[in-house]
Amino acid sequence: MRGEPTDDAAARACLTAAADAGDPLMGELIEEHGAADIWAALRDGARLPLPDGDRGSRQAARAQRWRARATGIDADALLCAAAELGGRLVVPGDPEWPGRLDRLGERRPYALWLRGxxxxxxxxxxxxxxxxxxxxxxxxxxxxxxxxxxxxxxxxxxxxxxxxxxxxxxxxxxxxxxxxxxxxxxxxxxxxxxxxxxxxxxxxxxxxxxxxxxxxxxxxxxxxxxxxxxxxxxxxxxxxxxxxxxxxxxxxxxxxxxxxxxxxxxxxxxxxxxxxxxxxxxxxxxxxxxxxxxxxxxxxxGPIGEELRPGRGTALARDGLDAESQRVLDAVPDRVGAGTATVAVAAGLGLDAALGRLGLLAAGGFIERCPTGWRTRPDSGGQGR
Structure with a gap:
């Protein structure tokens, strides 16, 4: 993630440290009540809204383990440590989040830590x-x-x-x-x-x-x-x-x-x-x-992505992009990356609109992430502007 994390993202970062990965109970709680509220309850030692059922004692024991682990967990510390290593946090709803993971339902990751x-x-x-x-x-x-x-x-x-x-x-x-x-x-x-x-x-x-x-x-x-x-x-x-x-x-x-x-x-x-x-x-x-x-x-x-050209390249020709996508692509540098806000200003778009276009351009193979933001892919045919 770049810039200040949202409450949801910060909470999900903390939950990756407090709960076991892929725990369906935690997944159910996040889906029902939101990551921010669940993390706040754990951090403050409050009672969790556990679902009713005959597994109550086991669920309570897991919640107690989460509370014990929550002591001392700090979102800023987690995110800063990852950033120093060149890592980033990606959460559901981010442009970089792979939609296929949503098929996992309540076992979907709370968040992903990435480096690359x-x-x-x-x-x-x-x-x-x-x-x-x-x-x-x-x-x-x-x-x-x-x-x-x-x-x-x-x-x-x-x-x-x-x-x-x-x-x-x-x-x-x-x-x-x-x-x-x-x-x-x-x-x-x-x-x-x-x-x-x-x-x-x-x-x-x-x-x-x-x-x-x-x-x-x-x-x-x-x-x-x-x-x-x-x-x-x-x-x-x-x-x-x-x-x-x-x-x-x-x-x-x-x-x-x-x-x-x-x-x-x-x-x-x-x-x-x-x-x-x-x-x-x-x-x-x-x-x-x-x-x-x-x-x-x-x-x-084969039916998935049949439109892609053989070998390297992009999913679409550059002249097939709409005007806003063209402006965003023109604002992305070739070698040294630029942050999302910088690209948005250069393209004359709002931050959310620029994020959406950047995600589409990345999915199409025109651009890629780098340690300093976004840059064009060497094999995309996007150079020479």
Whole structure:
């Protein structure tokens, strides 16, 4: 976020630190009463408007844990610490908020902490999740990297979880193919987990986006990884499981994709490999679609974003933009970013109108976020003004 946070955004920042990620009770309370009121009640030790039901004692215990954690949480401190790291907070209703996350209902993230130069909503408009085993074989790593690279060359964003094995191969393949990649983490943005992927996370931040539900300083937990998987599945219209054993966490992501009615795909492997057992179960019992290369995946998801040009570029020609969008695009610099307020003044628009146009231009591939605001994308054809 840029500028002063709204009461809702500040409250949601605090709730990411006070409540467990994806808690349906907290999601229900926010939906019913608003984040600002729920946070104020926790901060002041007031009684929460818990829903009636036979789970009252368990709900009360969770509310008590939230109150205990709320002590000492300060929105300004959370937001300033993230900003010093180059991070930002995105909440529902922001131009950068991916609308697909709203499919999660009461399990929708309270807010997202992001670090990276790419607009998350734009990146996920044409995206696919690639997941699989951490203990991947050479076959799995080769297939994952090839799939991701081929999809990136077709202007698809690859979303994965930043783990060793298939995740890491998918992120690297996407970067090699020249497209942004999104890594969804189960810890704070200041924690490189796994530690061996510190350089990879730096590359993702420089050319894509790191995403987490957790504020800085939050360590990863086993439960956190499982909860994180729903975001990987929800950000994209389709999920590919490249290599997974029968007990792999990748099947948890596949289950979320199926529950969200997203396209579920799996790569077959050697029948002698236990690490392909999960993929074969998806093909046999879950009606997953068999895919073997990037062309197969693109064919399954092709109707989404068909108007995009092959390779890099934008969804529309520049001369197809309306007059206000043209003025906003003209006000966005090529290299050094400009803040939203600066662009609004240069374009002669109000702040809200400029925000809306910036979101549309980002979704169309004309501009991107950078540490200092907005700038045109090098491959958008928007230079030379």
């Amino acid at each position: 130069v790419h607009d998350l909503r734009h990146a996920c408009l044409r995206s696919v999740a690639i997941v699989g085993s951490r203990a991947a074989t050479a076959y799995g790593l080769h297939v994952a990297a090839g799939l991701a690279c081929g999809l990136a060359e077709r202007s698809w964003t690859v979303v994965s979880g930043g783990a060793y094995g298939i995740d890491g191969a998918a992120h690297r393949g996407a970067l090699a193919g020249g497209a942004p990649t999104v890594a969804v983490l189960a810890c704070g943005l200041d924690i490189d987990y796994p530690r061996g992927h510190a350089a990879l996370f730096a590359d993702v931040a420089a050319r894509g986006t790191l995403v987490t539900e957790h504020p800085l300083g939050t360590p990863p937990t086993r439960h956190g990884f499982l909860v994180r998987n729903r975001i990987i599945a929800a950000l994209t219209p389709g999920t590919v499981v490249v290599e997974a054993g029968l007990r792999s966490g990748a099947l948890n992501t596949a289950r979320h994709a199926q529950d969200l009615c997203s396209q579920l795909m799996a790569v077959p492997g050697p029948v002698t490999s236990a690490l392909s057992g999960g993929c074969h179960r998806l093909l046999r019992e879950w009606q997953a679609t068999c895919v073997t290369d990037a062309a197969d995946v693109a064919e399954q998801l």
